[in-house]
Amino acid sequence: MVKAPSVSRVWRxxxxxxxxxxxxxxxxxxxxxxxxxxxxxxxxxNVEQVKLPEEGRLLYFTVxxxxxxxxxxxxxxxxxxxxxxxxxxxxxxxxxxxxxxxxGLELEAVFRKYREQGPDGIIEYGIKFRPKIG
Amino acid sequence: MRRxxxxxxxxxxIGEHWERSLRDLMAEAxxxxxxxxxxxxxxxxxxxxxxxxxxxxxxxxHLGALLATWIGIPGVAAAKVEAACASGGAAxxxxxxxxxxxxxxxxxxxxxxxxxxxxxxxxxxxxIMADDQEYVAFTGASFxxxxxxxxxxxxxxxxxxxxxxxxxxxxxxxxxxxxxLAQFRREITLDDVLKSPLVADPIRLLECAPIGDGAAAxxxxxxxxxxxxxxxxxxxxxxxxxxxxxxxxxxxxxTLTTLRATVKAAERAYRMAKIEPEDVDVLEVHDAFTILGVxxxxxxxxxxxxxxxxxxxxxxxxxxxxxxxNTLGGLKARGHPVGATGVYQIYDVVKQLWGEAGANQVxxxxxxxxxxxxxxxxxxxxTILRRVR
Amino acid sequence: xxxxxDVGIVGYGAYVPVYRIKGEEIARVWGRQAWPxxxxxxxxxxxxxxxxxxxxxxxxxxxxxxEPARIGAVYVGSESPPYAVKPSATVVAEALGITPxxxxxxxEFACRAGTTALQDVIGLVGSGMIEYGLAIGTDTAQGRxxxxxxxxxxxxxAAFIVGPGSESLALVEGSYSFVTDTPDFWRRAGEKYPRHxxxxxxxxxxxxxxxxxxxxxMTELGLKAEDFDYVVFHQPNVKxxxxxxxxxxxxxEKVEPxxxxxxxxxxxxxASLLGLAAVLDIAKPGQRVLVAxxxxxxxxxxxxxxxxxxxxxxxxLAPKVSDYIKRKVYIDYATYALYRGKISR
Numbered sequence: 001m002v003k004a005p006s007v008s009r010v011w012r013x014x015x016x017x018x019x020x021x022x023x024x025x026x027x028x029x030x031x032x033x034x035x036x037x038x039x040x041x042x043x044x045x046n047v048e049q050v051k052l053p054e055e056g057r058l059l060y061f062t063v064x065x066x067x068x069x070x071x072x073x074x075x076x077x078x079x080x081x082x083x084x085x086x087x088x089x090x091x092x093x094x095x096x097x098x099x100x101x102x103x104g105l106e107l108e109a110v111f112r113k114y115r116e117q118g119p120d121g122i123i124e125y126g127i128k129f130r131p132k133i134g
Numbered sequence: 135m136r137r138x139x140x141x142x143x144x145x146x147x148i149g150e151h152w153e154r155s156l157r158d159l160m161a162e163a164x165x166x167x168x169x170x171x172x173x174x175x176x177x178x179x180x181x182x183x184x185x186x187x188x189x190x191x192x193x194x195x196h197l198g199a200l201l202a203t204w205i206g207i208p209g210v211a212a213a214k215v216e217a218a219c220a221s222g223g224a225a226x227x228x229x230x231x232x233x234x235x236x237x238x239x240x241x242x243x244x245x246x247x248x249x250x251x252x253x254x255x256x257x258x259x260x261x262i263m264a265d266d267q268e269y270v271a272f273t274g275a276s277f278x279x280x281x282x283x284x285x286x287x288x289x290x291x292x293x294x295x296x297x298x299x300x301x302x303x304x305x306x307x308x309x310x311x312x313x314x315l316a317q318f319r320r321e322i323t324l325d326d327v328l329k330s331p332l333v334a335d336p337i338r339l340l341e342c343a344p345i346g347d348g349a350a351a352x353x354x355x356x357x358x359x360x361x362x363x364x365x366x367x368x369x370x371x372x373x374x375x376x377x378x379x380x381x382x383x384x385x386x387x388x389t390l391t392t393l394r395a396t397v398k399a400a401e402r403a404y405r406m407a408k409i410e411p412e413d414v415d416v417l418e419v420h421d422a423f424t425i426l427g428v429x430x431x432x433x434x435x436x437x438x439x440x441x442x443x444x445x446x447x448x449x450x451x452x453x454x455x456x457x458x459x460n461t462l463g464g465l466k467a468r469g470h471p472v473g474a475t476g477v478y479q480i481y482d483v484v485k486q487l488w489g490e491a492g493a494n495q496v497x498x499x500x501x502x503x504x505x506x507x508x509x510x511x512x513x514x515x516x517t518i519l520r521r522v523r
Numbered sequence: 524x525x526x527x528x529d530v531g532i533v534g535y536g537a538y539v540p541v542y543r544i545k546g547e548e549i550a551r552v553w554g555r556q557a558w559p560x561x562x563x564x565x566x567x568x569x570x571x572x573x574x575x576x577x578x579x580x581x582x583x584x585x586x587x588x589x590e591p592a593r594i595g596a597v598y599v600g601s602e603s604p605p606y607a608v609k610p611s612a613t614v615v616a617e618a619l620g621i622t623p624x625x626x627x628x629x630x631e632f633a634c635r636a637g638t639t640a641l642q643d644v645i646g647l648v649g650s651g652m653i654e655y656g657l658a659i660g661t662d663t664a665q666g667r668x669x670x671x672x673x674x675x676x677x678x679x680x681a682a683f684i685v686g687p688g689s690e691s692l693a694l695v696e697g698s699y700s701f702v703t704d705t706p707d708f709w710r711r712a713g714e715k716y717p718r719h720x721x722x723x724x725x726x727x728x729x730x731x732x733x734x735x736x737x738x739x740x741m742t743e744l745g746l747k748a749e750d751f752d753y754v755v756f757h758q759p760n761v762k763x764x765x766x767x768x769x770x771x772x773x774x775x776e777k778v779e780p781x782x783x784x785x786x787x788x789x790x791x792x793x794a795s796l797l798g799l800a801a802v803l804d805i806a807k808p809g810q811r812v813l814v815a816x817x818x819x820x821x822x823x824x825x826x827x828x829x830x831x832x833x834x835x836x837x838x839x840l841a842p843k844v845s846d847y848i849k850r851k852v853y854i855d856y857a858t859y860a861l862y863r864g865k866i867s868r
Binding site: 003009013017032033034040060061062063064065066067068069070071076078079080088089090091092098103114115124126 | 190254255256258259262263267268269270271272273274275276278279282283286287290331332333334335336337381383384385386390
């Protein structure tokens with residue numbers, strides 16, 4: 001009953017989610033994710049889509065231990081990351097134990113599974129972040 | 135704009151009501167409120183239902199017509215009003231507008247939520263619908279998780295400690311002991327809170343408002359119509375009813391530690407009621423999590439930003455303190471059937487102003503303020519009530 | 524086989540997941556006394572052969588320094604795609620910005636699917652049909668609980684972008700494929716785990732096909748073992764590649780830089796390509812590299828490459844194989860079983 005699974009809804013958002021496409025306000029310069037018709041800072045409709053940087057730093061994080069349906073079963077980390085151009089996004093932080101994370105840690109984007117619409121449904125992919133390699 | 139008054143109030147206890155359905159709960163609260171008002175049921179002209187998740191969790195929409203049918207007044211104007219956990223407050227605002235506009239004289243508002251028919255994972259999925267489904271819920275963030283990010287931002291920005299913030303839960307439980315409608319009527323200690331399991335670091339289980347079922351209802355009348363009610367002698371007026379929104383998602387905001395919607399709605403409400411924060415005798419804040427309680431007290435003007443936890447720690451939120459807060463248990467202990475909470479908060483304030491708060495009565499309470507929050511401050515409703523005689 | 528014009532590798536990229544399980548830990552559960560590799564890589568619960576392919580391909584793009592839209596083909600070789608029907612190649616192409624004008628397909632030939640994909644893309648670029656092509660070998664191999672192969676079935680991906688010889692960091696000299704119907708290892712449709720024919724996978728399968736492909740390549744190109752500076756073989760364990768090297772006259776030192784199985788296990792379709800990537804991470808201009816895969820069923824692809832001057836300025840543009848190998852987190856068997864779907868809620 002909670003949220004009907006949908007193929008078209010996943011398909012519609014895929015480019016933004018796969019390639020980390022954000023919005024840029026041509027009036028006030030604010031960058032935001034995801035893109036939308038009006039700037040969240042100044043309200044201007046003079047906005048365009050822009051490819052966001054795939055690197056950033058960790059601002060805040062938490063460990064989700066009581067997950068919504070389709071997530072888990074083990075705890076996972078959700079955090080707010082500030083990309084190199086100042087855009088903030090909320091995402092999962094992977095390949096790291098919570099004890100090793102500190103605000104300011106350098107992260108990079110990785111392409112991962114977010115969830116499946118059941119064992120015989122489609123797989124929903126997107127961008128997560130992990131501590132920078134190399 | 136006309137003046138609007140509270141003509142009646144009714145509510146069910148909050149808890150895991152295995153034997154009562156969504157419709158049972160809202161019908162019970164509605165009939166209690168109407169009975170309390172002493173008005174003829176058939177004179178009610180409009181009904182507004184505050185509810186967040188009847189669709190996802192019960193497969194039920196069209197609650198306005200359903201309730202009107204169930205309590206025997208089909209034909210009235212009716213609609214469900216939704217603003218996440220501020221649905222109750224938003225429905226109250228709608229009812230207020232209905233009377234203030236002059237179009238209706240007697241209006242019923244009911245806040246209701248039935249959460250315990252679903253398992254926790256599904257309730258968690260329903261609650262995150264308060265934020266962006268595609269870009270926030272998609273990450274697996276839970277509603278508790280979002281508030282955990284706020285908690286961490288607050289502690290790092292102001293050097294506040296969890297053991298001071300967690301006291302909000304202890305406070306609520308103490309005051310719920312004497313509230314017959316409360317979900318939890320036993321005290322807890324700070325130690326209990328800090329040792330409870332983590333839900334989303336750093337938030338512990340006993341810092342979270344519980345999942346529960348309940349419904350609360352109020353009858354609002356015009357100055358003329360309230361004269362025929364039982365509540366005309368000790369008369370409570372709606373001095374202010376305001377609603378404001380903020381950018382929906384945390385990551386899009388400039389700050390995580392101030393809810394701008396609270397600040398906006400409160401400023402307008404104080405102006406509308408022509409009062410200052412110091413004039414408030416009794417306060418209800420939307421402490422779905424202890425950290426929110428602390429932040430609300432600041433955003434409503436009772437403490438400087440970053441100092442709300444001091445007010446709590448120094449006892450200023452107690453009866454007898456600077457600003458008696460959540461005097462009937464708040465969200466943590468009275469309970470938080472999400473869409474109903476906004477109406478329960480106003481109900482608790484009305485009880486204080488009518489002098490019916492029993493052992494927890496704030497003597498001579500004249501002005502009360504209730505703050506109801508949807509999402510993490512995506513929508514905030516501020517209601518100020520004043521006893522006019 | 525030689526393409527009709529000069530083509531080569533313009534970019535390469537690797538990926539190995541962070542989790543590792545020790546051979547000793549697997550042996551503990553099943554009561555064994557020895558293990559064929561020290562440890563193997565394990566994909567995390569949010570990874571699959573497709574997500575790994577995307578990262579390897581992104582690394583290849585970083586080294587190639589070309590606009591993704593110029594890639595005309597995406598070929599993904601794997602025996603563990605997330606969908607039995609619906610190619611990973613389309614998601615890889617969409618994620619990298621290569622869509623919609625391209626050839627895309629998934630292919631299967633056990634552990635040689637990656638090198639076969641590479642040969643196909645060499646053909647497309649070499650014939651002038653496309654400007655650049657992307658070939659990926661990727662697997663999250665399924666290990667039957669308690670079976671010998673559980674010690675080595677691992678996860679990894681390697682991606683190669685083929686383009687004009689003038690832009691290459693390694694030129695393709697030629698390739699040779701040796702293929703027969705030899706059922707040494709297989710998985711029937713609908714089955715979760717593969718089956719294998721134990722000792723039959725040695726002489727009639729692995730050794731016969733690799734020797735056949737390498738000898739065929741050396742004859743066609745007029746080369747001898749001494750002409751190669753590095754040689755990378757498919758690596759289902761440590762013993763087989765060392766033995767086939769000896770059989771073909773290659774000294775151990777030339778094999779070891781591309782031999783990763785002891786620390787990451789057998790990454791199936793990615794195995795020989797990851798070995799090649801590890802060699803490209805250290806090879807000097809002018810050096811010649813032989814890579815010979817082996818895929819059960821059975822077949823071997825042997826490819827000869829010569830490193831160019833361009834390697835020095837391009838190899839540091841993306842993480843090296845060693846960067847991924849040294850990044851590790853050990854897990855126990857229970858966590859491994861959960862991550863691999865051997866137990867579930």
